[in-house]
Amino acid sequence: MKNIGINVNTTKDLNKQMLNFIIKNIHNIDNNVNINVYEDCVGLDENESNRLDVIIVLGGDGTILNTSKNVLKSKTPILGINIGHLGFLAQVEISNVKEALNRLFMGKYTVEERDMIQCSYDDGNGVKSYDGLNDVVLCRKVDSGIQRYDIYINGAFYNTFNGDGIIVCTSTGSTGYNLSAGGPIIHPSLDVLCLTPMYSQFLTARTIILDSRSRISITSKKKFENVYLSVDGQQCIEVNGFGPIKIERSQNKRKLIKFDNNDYFNTLKEKITFKAKGCEGEIYEGN
Template identity: 35%
Template sequence: MSSQQRTPVGHETLPFRNIGLIGRLGSAGVVETLKRLMRFLDERGLHVIVEDRTATVLLDHGHPEASRRMLGELCDLVIVVGGDGSLLGAARTLCHSGTLVLGVNRGRLGFLTDISPDELEERVGEVLEGHYEVEKRFLLDAELFRDDTLVGSGDALNEVVLHPGKAVRMIEFELFLDGQFVYTQRSDGLIIATPTGSTAYSLSGGGPIMHPRLDVLTLVPMFPHTLSSRPIVVDAASEIRIHIGETNQTYPHISCDGQTRAVAKPDDVLVIRRKPQTVHLVHPVGHNFYEVLRSKLGWSHRLGD
C-alpha cells in the first residue's frame, strides 16, 4: 500500500479530546480565525492547547501552552491556521508523533490547508464528529557529508533543493540513484520533490504534477546547460546521492521546504532518502485533488458548467 494512502473515517472513531492550535505569526486574519476557533472548541467542551509561539499573539487566551513537539505528544488533532508554509513547518515536527493535522487556509493558494475561514465552524465540526479522511504523505531526509562526516541535515515535505544561493554560477555535480551513476550535470541546481511538493517550487521549474497517492519522487534540473536534461520520476524508496564537483567555484546551498539547512563545499556528498515517518493530513469528506487543482491553478471547468 502506498505511504500516501487515504483512509475514510466514520462515526465509530473515538472523539477528539485534546486539540492543538498553531497559527502563522504576523497576520491579523490568523489571530481572528484562531480566536473564533478557540470559542468554537470551548463551546464543545474540548481541551485546547496553544503552541507557545502562537500564544505570543493571543493575549489572555486562557488555555495551556506547549511547544510544537509537545503538541504532538499531547493532542489527538492539531489544527494549523495559515498558509501551506505554516502547515509544512508543523508537519515536519508532528510527523514524529503521527498526530492528525488539519489545515485552515489563511494564506494564498492553500493546496494543503483546505478549509476556508468562511466555512470554519461547519467543516471543523464535521471533522470533530468523525466525518473526515486521512491522507498519509511521506517526507524526505537530507544529509550532507564531508569526508564521510555528517556536516548538515534537514527534512522536507515538499522538496529538497540544491542551488547556488546568492551566487550566479552553475553547479557541476554527479547524480547517483541506488548506487547507479545517472549523469553529470551543469545547471543552477536540482529540485528533488515529493508528490506533495509537485505543486510547489517543482511546478515553477517545469516539473510534473503528481497525485499525492503516488509513491515516487521527481528530479527537476534548474536551468540545465544542455537542453536534453529533463525531469525524471523515480521510486520514492530510491537513495539519491549527489556528488558536488571538485572544480566548483561556488558553495552550493541545500534548502528543505525553502529553508537553507546546509552549505556544501566542492567534493561534498548530499544523500536524500524517504523519511521513515509520515504526516497524517486530515481532509473533510469528499476532498478532491483534481478539484483543488482546478480551483488553485485556474483550470477550465467542464463544458456547459
C-alpha cells in the same frame, strides 16, 4: 476529541480574529475540549504534539511545513486552515471553517499518510540529516556561476547537469517549487520521488520519476564555491561542494486530515488553474 492544538502564524492573523473565531466555534461544539494555542510553533514539538488529538494549523503551506518540521516523528494528524496565499496543503478555507469543525468532531474525515523525504551529508564534523514533506533543493548562490551536478541513482551514474540546481520532491511537493521549475504534477497517492533539474543548459536535462525506494546521490563539481541546501523552504544551509548529498524517502510519515468533500482535482482547479488564470487576468472556463 479532548485535546486540540492550534498553531497560528501570527503574521497572517495579526489581531487573532481567526484564532478567536475558531476557538469560539470549537467551544460551541464541545465546551469541554482542552485547547492549546501555539504562536509560530513556539512550544510545539514532538513531545507536546503527542499529547494532542489533532493539530490545527492557521496559515498557508509554509506554516504547515514548519509545523511538520517541528513535530517530525509525531503521529498526531494535522488539519490546515488556509489564511495564507495559496494553501495547497490546507484542507479548509475561511469560508467553510464552521462546516469543517463540525465534520472534525463528528469524525467525518479520513487521515492521509503522506511520504516524507530525507537528505543527509557529512559536513566534516559528522553526518547532518534533515526531513521534509515537500522537497529537497540544491541551488547555487545568486551571484555565483552555473554549477555542475553529478547524479547517481542507487549507486549507478545517471547524468550530469549544468544549471542553477536540482529539486527532488515527494508527490505531495510536486505542486510546489517543482511545478514552478517545469516539473510535473503528481497525484499524492503515488509512491514516487521526482527529480527536476533547475534551468539547465543541457537539452537532455528533464524530470525523471523514480520509485520512492530509490537512493539519490548528488555531487556538486564546481570547485571553490559551495552550494545551498533547502528542505521544504524552511532551512537554507551552505554545504561543502565536494561531498555528496544523499536523498531518499524518510522513515517518517506525515498524517494530514482530509474531508470527503475535498476532491484533489477540484483543489488543482481552484488553487492552480483558477488562480493562475486570475493572475493573468483571464476567467477560467470551468467557472
